[in-house]
Amino acid sequence: MEGSSLGIKLKDLREYYNVSQRELAKNICSQKAVSKIERGETQPTADILQQLGLRLGVDISYFFEEQEAPRFNYIQETKDKIEDLVSKWKYKEAVEIIKEELKNPLFRKATHRKFLLWKKSVCHFNLTQEKEDAIELLKVAMDIETHSKKTITNDDIGIYISLGNMYSDTQKYEQALYYYEQAKKMAKKLPVHGSAPPIYKLYYNLSIVYFRLHNFEEAVKVADEGINFIFKKDSLYLLGELYYQKGIYLFYSGKKREALQNMKKALFVFEEKGQDRFYKFVETNYLGFQRAARDNV
Known part of the structure; x- marks a missing residue:
């Protein structure tokens, strides 16, 4: 990738967040070096580029075309493994990896430690009855600064969503609402859209809290x-x-016909995706709501 192209991406992202060259360069390199990188007069080392990227809330791969992006290193592969285990509710396996990696010098950087503590808190919340301890640990992770305060990362959003989930699961819905709404605001400010599934879940969980x-x-x-x-x-x-959740909300709002229409849409989606268990669950409830709607006519 040409230096000028890399420099343009760096400058665009810096200006998007209204971060000065001096702020971006602090404790990483000189302001003059940032200026030269942005003008395409010099190529930064991989380490400097990674640090500049993290301060602006992106990984080094953001600055490269897909085919030029470096292969996942050990740290990224480990993070992906932990993410996968947590998403599959395999918390015991995930927490064992996290315990080991917290001792690993490769994970000493604030951004990596923040990730590990975040996932450790999620595992602790789901494996024990110590809900408040898990929430406090997650807040410790939240307070670890990894980039400029003007920037936002997918991990920042993920932590807010996790806090919302914990408060929702402990029936503290007002607190859950606050963190979900904050996460939604943060997601809209992201200049680079990362993994979408957490955002889908945000809308789903937020609607349930309301x-x-x-x-x-x-x-x-x-x-x-x-x-x-x-x-x-x-x-x-x-x-x-x-669609199913929307149908329930509409039913309790008195809009029974529209509610049943949305439940039918949910049935269609589950049938198309071959999700038989969900289809049968929604079908049973759909028929129940249908009977209730007729009885109230």
Whole structure:
């Protein structure tokens, strides 16, 4: 990749976050070096580029075309492994890896330690009854500074979503609402869209919290936002679940016909995706709501 192209990306991202060259360079390199990189007059070392990227909330691969991006190193592969285990609810396996890597010098950097503590708190929350301890550990992870305060990373958003999940699971819905709404605001400010599934889950979980707080109108609105987001991403991930949840919210709002229509859409999505277990669950509830709607006519 030509230095000028790399420099343009660096400058665009820096200006997007309104970070000065001096702020970006602090404790990494000189302000003059940043200026030269942006003008394409010099190529930064991989280490300096990585640090500049992290301060602006992106990985080094952001500055390269896909075919030029470096292969995942040990750290990234380990993070991916932990993410995969947590997403599959294999918390015991994940926490064993986390315990080992917290001793690993490769994970001493703030950004890596923040990630490990985040995932450790999620595992602790799900493996024990020490819910408050898990929440406190997650807040410790949240307070670790890894980049400029003006920038946002996918991990920052993920931590807020996890806090929302923990408060929701402990029925502290007002606190959950705060962290979910903050995560939604942060996601809209991301200049580089990362992994989408956490954002899908954000809309899904946020709509449920509004429902728990008996704010059916807002629950429907958030479900619609999630559905539109999924369509924009040309995906089906959580689409059936959102249609089903929207149907429930509408039913309790008194809009029974529209509610049943959304549940039918959910059935169609689950059938298309071959998710028989979800299909049968929604079908049973759909028939129940259908009977209830007839009885109240």
